[in-house]
Amino acid sequence: MWTSESTGTDPKTGELTFTICCNHGQIKLPPINQPPALLDELLHSRWFRNTIRVYNSVLAFTSVGKKMDYGVVHAPGPYTIQIQGQTHHRIGSLIPQQGRLPEYLQLYIFDTSNEVRNRLNAMGQTSTEGNLDETTLTRLIEMIDENNCLAKFFRRARDYYESNGKEFTIRLLPDKGKGKEYDLPSTSEVACLIVGDMSSTIGERDIVVQFQSDTLQQIRDDHPLYMSLQYPLLFPYGEYGFHPDILLHLETSTSRTRQFLTLRQFYAAQIQTRLNQGMTLIKGGRLLHQFVVDVYTAIEEDRLRWARNNHDVLRAELYSNVLDAVGKGDTDAKIIGQRFILPPSFTGGPRYLVEKYHDAMAICRVYGNPNLFITMTENPNWREIKEHLEKYGGDSPNDRPDVECRVFKMKLDQLLKDFKNGTFFRPYTAALHRIEFQKGGLPHAHILLWLGNSSRTSSAEEIDEIITAKLPNKEEDPEAYNLVIKHMIHGPCGDANRKSPCMEKTVCTKKYPQPYNENTSIDKSGYVLYRRRRNDDASVVKDGAFLNNNFVVPHSIKLLKKYEAHINVEWCNRTSAVKYLFKYITKGVDRASAVIEKGYTATASDAVASSEPKDKVIKQQNEIQEFIDARYLSACESMWRTFAFHIHKRKPSVEKLIIHLEGEHNITVKETDNLGRVIRKPGIEKTMFIEWMVLEGQSLHER
Structure with a gap:
């Protein structure tokens, strides 16, 4: 950990305390074991870390369903994985269907005399991420068989199949006894081998593997073997992972204190550099990128599961309507209200983003137009990142999206502190920032600053x-010259490079090269035309092109010298530019282009279950699924959210005051509530607006 990541000191020992690794000592996971000798040797090799995803895929017990953005994977720049939508882990049957080749789990059981060739055939001899070496694959299979308790169990299933030839079913249990540490399970604890029908004894989270089937079973993300089945090269011993019954280590607890570890806390604690433990996970190279994206989709799915499971339970209705219903003798909450689908408290959701936009406009109404629009982007070559990697012999900064995010967070916090203290210019009176992630995966922050005196030009x-x-x-x-040419030169683009990412047809979308100007001026739209003089002698050669002042991105030399990163500084001046900026910085996560229709004519099968005519049946809009389907997610964004770093902050704070007529404020009720009891709850008729009006009335009376 870095000192600046500390959130306080221990009152007993005086030592610094931290949140993202152990939540102030409340999280104590079993130590990670050192990897087997072969895997440890391979993880020190750059070529293996570049192809590790392929080797992991041919050794995995389960398949992973996801939509990869291959345009990003093969784009110039650092390697990154970016997915669209949700990921799912699925497990198939023990034996393949007649005429089909074995894959994933089946490769451990069926036709193992030709296992290496079957695995190569299952993935294809070559991959976009490198060729598979047959000798290396053979050695890895032997390593997994020797060390992985899951592989040992499935090999026992193979022996049972080859000796008896009878049908059987495997059941992977989700727990090994309540209260135990979830570390290295033994073979007997992992699963039960059961012959015959067991449908009456199947638990909600059990993984049941049928003998022969053409369907895939989806595995729940809170099963302790969820990650070990998918990532045998990151968990070579078949370790148990997250389980809902892992207790927090609390000195004192009450009935209101949360007792158990959350999914997010577990993975945030697991993905850390601990020099005295095994570092298989953090040395995973490109496989770590896939793992952390998988981790965050599991975390977000866990949060969405609550909204999905409770959208039929929670209802909102006007207070006056509830009174009317009770007056008529209707006390059943099922008859009233609208359902909540994705509430504004869900970070990154559509209502969340709308609220943040309104907060920004509220600040603008009080303080006027912002003065500065600043964009800060991660520099993967920061000294702190390289020093961290040297601690354990790491290679590329891009191998550790978690470290990149942590260092960027520290730099951003220091930058905002400098702005508050007036280190580079006048201290701000208000500030707002939003975190986003480039197509290349690196984080960057959009910052708006109000410096005061914004009413004048x-x-x-x-x-x-x-x-x-x-x-x-x-x-x-x-x-300064070296920093500018390294961080603040756009392009080359235009005639010098038609294939630049900023090019759309024959025009640069960022409007480079910018025109020369003898002096700084402001155009009619409120945009600043910065001083760029033609007669300056300075120039630079980049990718074979000569670039002058018209390719320099506006910046502050003082900021550049301290933070050594791309920090674009723009001046804001007119209202016409402000609304664009607010919409831009609060537009939300990168999403796929999609057309959302309000309704559609249902099919005949839909109409059967409805009393409405076929042409009037309208399908309800599923906001949760729309959010998942439209979302793009990269490794750095996954780590940022896994560490619970803020994606949006503002100062001063903004309080939402909902205006309503008397008795027409919304209240929330459960489907099972008795409305008579609801309206008798103390304070149910009060709202912030009503109490504010009362306070204002008292103030006027006193005056």
Whole structure:
């Protein structure tokens, strides 16, 4: 951990305490074992870490369903995985259907005399991420057989199948005894081998593997073997993972204190650098990218599961309507109300983003237009990242999206502290920022700052004092020159590079090269045209193209020297630009392009169960599924959210005051509630708006 990640000190020992690794000592997971010798040797090899996803796929017991964005995977720049929608782990039958080749779990049981060739055939001899080496694969199979308790169990199933030839079913149990530590299970604890029908004894989270079937069973993300079945190279011993019954270590607890570890806390604690433990996970290279994306989809699915399971239970209705219903003798909550689908408290959801946009506009109404629009992007070559990797012999910063996110968070916190203290320019009176993630996966922050005196038009001299858009003189300030050419040069694009990502047809979407200007000015739309003089001698060669001041991104030299990263600084001046900025920084996560229809004519099968005519049956809009289907997710974003870092912050705080007529405020009831008891709850008729009106009335009376 870094000192600046500390959230306080222990009152007894005086030592620093941390949240993301152990939640102030409340999380105590079993130590991670050192990997087998072969795997440890391979993890130190760059070529293996580049192809580890392929080797893991041919050794996995389960398949993973996801939509990969291969345009990002094969794009220039650092390697990243980006998926769309939800991921699912699925397990098939023990024996393949007649005429089909074995795959995944079946490769451990069926036709194992040709296992290596079957595994190569299952994935294809080559892959987009590298070729499979037959010798290496053979050694890995032997390593898994020797060390992985899941593999040992399925090999026992193979022996049973080959000796008896009878049909049987495997059941993977979700627990090995309440209260035990979930570390290395023994073979007998992992599963039961049962012959015959056992449908009456199947638990909700049991994994039941049929003998021969053409259907796949989806595995719940809270099964302790969820990750071990999918990632045998990250969990080579078949370790138990998260389980809902893992207790927190609490000194004192009450009935209101949460007793058990959450899914997010478990994985945040697991993905850490601990030099005295096995580091198989953090040395996983490209497989770690896949794992952390998988982790966060499981975390978010766990949160969405609550909304999905309770959307028929929670209802909202006007207080006056509930009174009317009770007056008529209707006390059943099922007859009233609208269902909540995805509430505004769900981070990243559509209602959440709308609320944040309204908060931003509320700040604008009080403080006027913001002065500065700043974008800060992660620099994977920051000294802190490289020093961390050197601690355990790590290789590329891109191998550790978790470390990249943690360092960016520290840098961003320090940057905002500098803005508050007036280190680079006047201290801000209000600030707002939003975290987003590039197509290449790295995090960046959009920041709006109000510096005061925004009611008047700023002068060119004030803007030039903060922002520059030219190459520094190489002789006078070599440090600034090197930083600008490294971090603040756009392109090359246009005629010099038609294939640049910013190009759309024949035009740069960022409007580069920018025109030369003798002096800074502001156009009619409120956008600033920065000083870029043609006669400056400075130039730079980038990717074979000569670039001058018209390719320099506006920046602050002071900021650049301290943070050594891409920090774009723009001046805001007119209302016409403000609304665009607010919408841009609160637009939400990257999403797929989709057309959402309000309703559709149902099929004949839909109409059978309805009393409505066929042409009037309308399918209800499922906001939860729409959110999942439209979402794009990368490794860095997954780690940011797994560590529970904020994606949106503002200062000062904004309190939402809902305006309503008397008795027409919303209240929330459960489907099982008795409405008579609901309206008798103390304070049910009060709202923030009513109490505010009462307070205002008292103030007026006193005056």
